[in-house]
Amino acid sequence: MTSDAVALDPPEAGHYTLTLYVAGQTPKSITAFANLKKICEEHLEGRYTLEVIDLMKHPELAQEHQILALPTLVRQVPTPMRKLIGDLSNIEKTLVGMEIRPQHP
Amino acid sequence: MTGTSHSTVPGLEKAPTGIDGFDEITAGGLPKGRPSLICGAAGCGKTLFATEFLVRGATEFGEPGVFVAFEETAKDLTANVASLGFDLAELQRTNLLRIDHISVDRSEIEESGDYDLEGLFIRLNYLIDQIGAKRVVLDTIETIFSIFSNPAVLRSELRRLFHWLKDKGVTAVITGERGDGTLTRQGLEEYVSDCVVLLDNRVFDQVTTRRLRVVKYRGSSHGTNEYPFLIDKDGFSVLPVTSLGLKHGTSQERVSTGIPALDEMLGGQGYYRGSSVLMSGTAGTGKSSLSAYFADATCKRGEKCIYFAYEESEEQIVRNMRSIGLDLQPWIDEGLLVIHATRPMHHGLEMHLATMQRMVKQLKPTAVIVDPVSNLEAVGSRFDINSMLIRLVDYLKANGITGFFVSLTAGGSSLERTEIGMSSVMDTWLLLRDIELNGERNRGLYVLKSRGMHHSNQIREFLISDAGIDLCDVYLGPEGVLTGSARVAQEAQERSQQSQAAQEAKVKANASERRKRAIHAQIALLQADLEAEETDLATNQFGEAERMKRLGEVREEMAKSRGRLTPSSNGEKK
Numbered sequence: 001m002t003s004d005a006v007a008l009d010p011p012e013a014g015h016y017t018l019t020l021y022v023a024g025q026t027p028k029s030i031t032a033f034a035n036l037k038k039i040c041e042e043h044l045e046g047r048y049t050l051e052v053i054d055l056m057k058h059p060e061l062a063q064e065h066q067i068l069a070l071p072t073l074v075r076q077v078p079t080p081m082r083k084l085i086g087d088l089s090n091i092e093k094t095l096v097g098m099e100i101r102p103q104h105p
Numbered sequence: 106m107t108g109t110s111h112s113t114v115p116g117l118e119k120a121p122t123g124i125d126g127f128d129e130i131t132a133g134g135l136p137k138g139r140p141s142l143i144c145g146a147a148g149c150g151k152t153l154f155a156t157e158f159l160v161r162g163a164t165e166f167g168e169p170g171v172f173v174a175f176e177e178t179a180k181d182l183t184a185n186v187a188s189l190g191f192d193l194a195e196l197q198r199t200n201l202l203r204i205d206h207i208s209v210d211r212s213e214i215e216e217s218g219d220y221d222l223e224g225l226f227i228r229l230n231y232l233i234d235q236i237g238a239k240r241v242v243l244d245t246i247e248t249i250f251s252i253f254s255n256p257a258v259l260r261s262e263l264r265r266l267f268h269w270l271k272d273k274g275v276t277a278v279i280t281g282e283r284g285d286g287t288l289t290r291q292g293l294e295e296y297v298s299d300c301v302v303l304l305d306n307r308v309f310d311q312v313t314t315r316r317l318r319v320v321k322y323r324g325s326s327h328g329t330n331e332y333p334f335l336i337d338k339d340g341f342s343v344l345p346v347t348s349l350g351l352k353h354g355t356s357q358e359r360v361s362t363g364i365p366a367l368d369e370m371l372g373g374q375g376y377y378r379g380s381s382v383l384m385s386g387t388a389g390t391g392k393s394s395l396s397a398y399f400a401d402a403t404c405k406r407g408e409k410c411i412y413f414a415y416e417e418s419e420e421q422i423v424r425n426m427r428s429i430g431l432d433l434q435p436w437i438d439e440g441l442l443v444i445h446a447t448r449p450m451h452h453g454l455e456m457h458l459a460t461m462q463r464m465v466k467q468l469k470p471t472a473v474i475v476d477p478v479s480n481l482e483a484v485g486s487r488f489d490i491n492s493m494l495i496r497l498v499d500y501l502k503a504n505g506i507t508g509f510f511v512s513l514t515a516g517g518s519s520l521e522r523t524e525i526g527m528s529s530v531m532d533t534w535l536l537l538r539d540i541e542l543n544g545e546r547n548r549g550l551y552v553l554k555s556r557g558m559h560h561s562n563q564i565r566e567f568l569i570s571d572a573g574i575d576l577c578d579v580y581l582g583p584e585g586v587l588t589g590s591a592r593v594a595q596e597a598q599e600r601s602q603q604s605q606a607a608q609e610a611k612v613k614a615n616a617s618e619r620r621k622r623a624i625h626a627q628i629a630l631l632q633a634d635l636e637a638e639e640t641d642l643a644t645n646q647f648g649e650a651e652r653m654k655r656l657g658e659v660r661e662e663m664a665k666s667r668g669r670l671t672p673s674s675n676g677e678k679k
Contacts, residue, residue, distance in 0.1 A: 023223040032218070055224065059231035066209055067224040069253060085253075086218035097215030 016040075016048040016100070017077035023070050024056045028087045032071040035088035043100050073098070117324045120168070120240070120276040123161025124154070126343030130328035131319060135300055140267050140277035142297040144288045145304030150315060150336050151280040152177070153186070154304065155242040157341050158278050160191045163201035168239035168276075171232045172204045175248035179204040189340045203232045209252045216254060222262040225249075226269060233275060241270060241277040247291045260291075267296045288320070299323045305331070312484045314453040317343050333455035344459055344496075355379065360406075360472070360507055363398030366576035367535075370552050370561035375402075376533055377557065378471070379505040381498045383527055385512040386537030390548050391569050392511045393417070395537070396474045397426045397433060398574055399509050404436035409470035412444045413461060415480040419444040430573040443468060454485040454493050462500055473501055477511040478527075491527060498530045532556045537567060540579075540588045547588035550576060566592065 020036055022029035033052060040048050055062050055070070065074055065083075075082040075098050084097040094100075119133030128134045135141045135158070143151050159170035174182055182204060183193040196202035205228060233241065246263070253259055270277045279297055281289030288294045294301055301320040306313055316331040334343040359374035368375040376382055386392050396412070403410040414422060422444060423433050436442035445464060449457070465473060475497075481490050494510070501508040512527065528534060534553040539546050548567035552560045565576040566588045580587040580595045587595050 021224065023227060026223075028219055028221070035218075055227045059227045062224050062228045062231070063205060066207065067228070068207060068209055068222055068249070069220040069225075070223040070227075071220065072224065081213065082215070083213050084215045084217055086216050086220045089218035093215065093217040097217060 014047050015077060016044050016075060016098075018048060018050045018098075019065070019074045019076065020050065020052045021062070021065070021067050021070060021072045021074070022052060022054055024054060029071055031087040031089060032073070035091070035094070036073060039088070039091060039094055039098075039100070043095065075099075119325075120162070121166060122158045123165045124157055124341045124343065125339075126332070126334070127317070127341075130332060130343060131300075131322060132325060132327060135276055135278065136322070136325070137276050138271065138274045139299045140270050140279055140297045141300035141302065142279050142281060142289070142293055143302050143304065144281040144283055144294070146283045146306060149304040149306040150334070150341065151304060152182075152244050153189075153336055154302075154341055155244050155278045155280055156182070156186050156191065156193075157189075159202060159240055159242055160186075160193070160196065162240045162276075163196055169201045169236040170203075170240035170242065171229070171236070171238045171275075172202065172242045173229065173232075173244065173246075174204060174206045175208075175243070175245055177244075178206045178208070182206075189338060191340075200236045203236055203238065205232055207248075209249075211252055214252065219258075220253075221258065222249070222266070225262075226266065230273075233273065239275055241275045242280070243277065244280045245282060246279055247281055247289065247293065250291050263293070264296050300325075304334075310484070312450070312453045314455050333458075335456050335459045337456075337459070339463070342459060344455060344462075354505070356505060361402045362395075363400075363402030364395070364574050364576065366565065367395075367550070370550075370563070370565065370576070371533070371555055372558040372560055374558075376507060376555075378507055379502055380532035380556070381502065381508040381510065381530060382533045382535065383510050383512060383531035384535045384537065385514050387514055387539055390537035390539060391567055391574070392513070392537060393422070393476055394426070394429055394431075394569055394574055395535075396476050396509060396511055397422065397431055399472065400442055400474055401431055401433065401436070403470075403472040403507075404433075404439075404441040407441070408472065409440075409468055410436075410442050410472040410474065411461075411464055411468060411470045412442060412474045412476065414444055414446040414476050415449045416477065418446045422446075428571070429569055430571055443470075449480045449483045452484070454481060454489055457481065457484075458493050458497060461497060465501070465504065465506065470506060472507045472509065474509040475511065477513045479511075479513040491530075494527060495530050528554075540566075542588060543591050545589045545591065549579065549588060 018036070018040070020033060022032065036050070040050060053061055055067065061067075065072075069085040071085070071087060073084040073088065073094075075084075078099075082098060084094060088094045118137035119128075119131070119135065120137040121128050121134035143154050145151050156172070159172055162168040162170050172182070177185070179193075186193060193202060193204065197204065207225070207228075229241070232238065246266075250256065250259055267277075267279075279293060281291070281293045283303075284290035284292075288301065288303065298321070300322045303318045303320050305316045305318070307316065315334050315336070317334045318331045319327045319329065332343050334341060356378040358378040359372075359376065360378050361375040362368050362371065384392055384395055393416075400410045400412055412422070417425070419437070423437070426433050433442055433444075437444065443464070445460075447457075447460075452460075461473070461475075478490065478494060481493070485493065498508055510527075510531070531554075533555040536551045536553050538549050538551070540549045541547075548569075550565045550567040552562075554560075564579055566579045568575045568577060580592040
């Protein structure tokens with residue numbers, strides 16, 4: 001589940017770079033990943049990059065983004081950086097927290 | 106964990122903190138491999154305690170440590186403790202220390218669904234394993250309560266964290282801010298129950314005193330009192346001086362007071378080495394001068410002396426003592442005499458005591474002078490001063506140092522009564538007092554007590570002149586104790602009375618001599634008369650015999666011439 005990047009064409013305006021930090025295959029990690037996947041596909045189709053980092057394997061990366069709680073989703077682009085903690089089960093809150101607005105055609 | 110004695114419980118190992126005094130009151134330090142809670146209000150030294158615990162662990166006990174800072178950045182922390190001589194950067198370079206600053210901005214975090222603090226565990230675990238840390242500090246973990254909004258999750262996570270730390274076998278120090286009616290704001294004491302230490306910073310009469318108390322320590326005996334502590338350039342030190350017993354050795358050796366006449370009053374030899382001397386008196390009775398003489402005597406023997414001055418600066422003392430013929434400067438230059446001059450208000454009593462102890466430790470003097478202890482009343486009550494003095498005296502005695510304490514007593518009140526509390530810890534008590542008489546103020550010196558030696562019960566007049574200090578006997582006569590010019594006048598009068606009496610006696614002796622001589626003359630005269638009389642008598646007797654003889658002869662001749670001699674007489678004649 002590491003560096004499981006789902007990348008699309010070169011970053012452009014409205015592109016999202018997301019990182020999900022988890023610790024091993026815990027139920028919370030799995031739920032969070034599933035929820036995130038679902039949200040991205042529904043709302044950010046084709047304009048997001050997602051990286052999943054397992055801190056069990058790369059503990060040194062926890063310090064870099066000041067990760068305390070897990071799972072944590074970090075939105076690095078667009079700036080400013082946003083952090084969302086939890087298993088993302090509250091879709092509404094996740095969308096607000098990530099400032100993801102539905103795409104207008 | 107059922108035992109109460111630290112020595113009989115095999116499982117309870119201690120991790121020494123290296124903090125001056127703390128290891129003594131906890132009989133070895135913090136419980137090894139368990140978390141301890143250090144709590145207290147803001148600014149009372151929690152972070153410093155924790156930092157010193159790590160630094161000493163790394164430098165003195167070979168136990169690497171991890172510092173997780175929730176409030177300060179590593180840079181700030183390093184800078185803050187640099188003034189105490191702790192080089193955190195160097196320790197980090199040599200892998201004896203790791204600092205992790207956990208800063209999470211509440212505003213950039215949103216919550217959605219379940220979460221835990223596994224991230225913190227991972228970070229900690231990573232840091233600990235990196236350098237094989239044995240000690241961990243979490244300063245101040247309660248901050249997470251302001252980051253995350255779900256206290257229920259946080260509490261269960263904290264409980265898990267402390268268990269985890271225990272399993273990991275690290276000795277952890279967790280700091281917590283003091284809350285309202287509880288030891289910590291979030292009730293951390295609920296989770297960390299092995300050892301809880303409370304720090305306190307109290308302001309009394311505008312002077313702050315820091316105090317430390319071990320609230321609980323499972324499975325170990327510990328000092329239960331509130332111990333004053335201080336933070337100075339050498340770090341944290343707790344002062345468990347009250348734990349000292351009366352077990353100090355005593356010396357038979359005597360040390361001079363610096364004034365021969367005073368030595369004379371104290372059994373001819375002065376104070377006992379390692380004893381405590383109290384010198385009390387009203388203002389201007391020469392207390393400082395006596396102290397300076399004692400300092401001088403100590404330095405003359407080539408021994409070190411520390412003079413704690415709370416009234417005068419070093420230069421002023423030297424100048425003033427020169428005026429009475431005592432030059433202390435050479436001793437200062439030689440390093441034998443150290444004058445430490447501060448204002449009492451400069452810091453609290455405990456700080457004064459700690460400073461004294463620290464200086465004594467460093468310089469190893471044989472005599473310590475405190476001039477005056479009574480000035481410390483500015484920063485503490487009489488009770489506090491007494492308790493401080495007891496500790497100081499005990500400390501000095503334990504080290505065989507002679508303590509000389511000067512006390513200024515208020516005029517008017519009974520000198521003996523005002524210092525009853527101090528008296529019990531003092532071995533020798535000298536009292537200087539004013540004697541006012543005939544518009545003059547003179548100084549008198551008594552020895553109120555001096556344990557273990559014969560001492561004079563006399564009051565001596567205490568004279569200070571250009572040539573120094575001297576003691577002389579006061580005049581004790583039918584008119585009471587006379588001092589100063591009254592004494593001089595009395596002595597002069599006495600001298601003149603004496604010479605007058607002597608003259609009278611001489612006159613009397615002369616007269617009787619004369620009479621004697623007259624009688625002798627008379628005796629001689631009578632003797633002469635007697636002799637004359639005897640001569641007369643002898644002459645007369647001789648004359649009579651002669652006359653009778655002549656008469657006989659004449660008669661014979663007459664008979665011869667007459668030729669009528671009796672036959673018998675003729676025959677006989679033939």
